[in-house]
Amino acid sequence: MSAPEKTGFDAQVHFRVPSDFMPLVHYAARRQGMTTSSFVRSTLHKELERLGVSYATAEQAA
Numbered sequence: 001m002s003a004p005e006k007t008g009f010d011a012q013v014h015f016r017v018p019s020d021f022m023p024l025v026h027y028a029a030r031r032q033g034m035t036t037s038s039f040v041r042s043t044l045h046k047e048l049e050r051l052g053v054s055y056a057t058a059e060q061a062a
Contacts, residue, residue, distance in 0.1 A: 022036075029039035048054070 025040065026036050029036045032039060034042065
């Protein structure tokens, strides 16, 4: 049996935020013409890059 093909969506993250936070996220995403999911992913990627973390550094740490 072969390993399942990676789709890019092999993991899920769930977290809680205050109820007044998500409307801000939805609004910011709409202003950028993005879905909320894409906006959160993009924002996290930008912050990780700012902190000097990349896929390469994450693989080295694993």
